[in-house]
Amino acid sequence: MTDEKTDETVAALDALLEREKAALLAGDLSGLDGLTSEKEALILRINELGNLARGQVEALERKVGRNRDLIESAREGIRAVADRMAELRRIRQGLETYDRSGQKHRHPVRARAELEKRA
Known part of the structure; x- marks a missing residue:
């Protein structure tokens, strides 16, 4: 049997875990x-x-586990985004190829052509 103070603390943790879940699902990592x-x-x-x-313990463990999985997914x-951004930076620096002897060559990408607007 649990007492009132324990029930209040469990309810507070349960509500916090629900707020944490909502923040994770909304992508609000700063929250x-x-x-x-x-x-x-x-x-x-x-x-x-x-x-x-x-x-009470089992319910809290389920919610903690669920939130842990959501955090790992985030x-x-x-x-994945950081890797993709790094790849895009690498592409902007130029194209890398290999010749028949296995030597790496970098081919710089031309700067973007600027368009001039004329009236």
């Missing part, structure tokens, strides 16, 4: 900064109380 320290404080408080019902997306 996660404040949630992390609050989440850690609530988890510490729950650990100190230590009298959670099995159902990280992978950010890495």
Whole structure:
């Protein structure tokens, strides 16, 4: 059996995990900064109380796991964008080819042609 203080703390953590999920799904990564320290404080408080019902623990573990998966997906997306941007920078620097002997050659890309507007 749990007491009222434990139930309030569990409810606060549950609500925070839902806010974290909403921020992740909305792509609001800056909104996660404040949630992390609050989440850690609530988890510490729950650990100190230590009298959670099995159902409460399982529900919280599911939500924490779900959010962890969402965070990992966001990280992978950010890495993919960074890789793509690096590839685009490399392409702008020029084309790299190899000759028959295996020597690498860089062919610079011409600067963009500027159009002149005439009236």
